[in-house]
Amino acid sequence: MLSTGALRAHLLAAGLAGTVATSREESLRSYRLFAARDPRVTLGLVPAGGWDEAELLRLMAEKCGVSGDPAHRSGPDVIDPERTLSGLDAFAGRLASVAARRAPVLFGTGHPHRLLGFYAALADALSAAGCDVLTPALGRCVDITTRFGLRTYLLDYVHGVAFVREAGPSEGGREPGAHSHSALPVRAVLESAAEAGGPLPELVVGDHGWVCGAGQLGIETIGVADTDDPALFVGEAEGQVAVAVPLDDGVPSAYYRPLTRYVLNRACLSR
16 A cells, blocks of 8 residues: 555655646746636636636645745746645545445546556446446547647547547557547537436546536536646636646656555555
């Protein structure tokens, strides 16, 4: 069993918390875009509050531990590991609750090259606990506006985790999937589930638009977010997101394995 102290040390050593790779400039740009309600950073969330740049900076200082000093404009950003640990404990608690109910759950990620393994292990544990891990809308096309224009993506699943990939065959030797912030994939998944008359998830687990898009529709959601993803923390503050865990979402996938062990142990889902 991974102790809290051991995980804290790992968070710092792996750059998941403490000084992270996300720059202060990137974070401040995201807060500015969110304040302007740019859909690239609102991630499907429609906030009730005003949330100007100053309010967002105060929120992110509270939720993540970034510097609340508006004069601090450059350099690497920081995440308080204690806030990450607290978030992971709350995250595990929600998993334990859905497992106890054997309720249907949906996993989805906009970071399939980084976080797919983390979510897949959780999906496997919940499936073993009797939860229905949902996989609706497999192969459905979703048109998403990107910086390169309108692109068509396909919904896909690996080990119970949803993501989008570019249309056409995947290249050999590469993990499938595209990086995405959009909430359109989760909306398509939920629409397909409803049209089929199948169960809807009682919990959505993931990041980016998967969390904010589902949370905006009133579904319980939990997820992870970096310092340049204010939408999840705004959603948490306003009640659309149940748990937002602050951590760097772009480190090598192997670095998330200790988090998997910690969460499964906390949720009493280890086998």
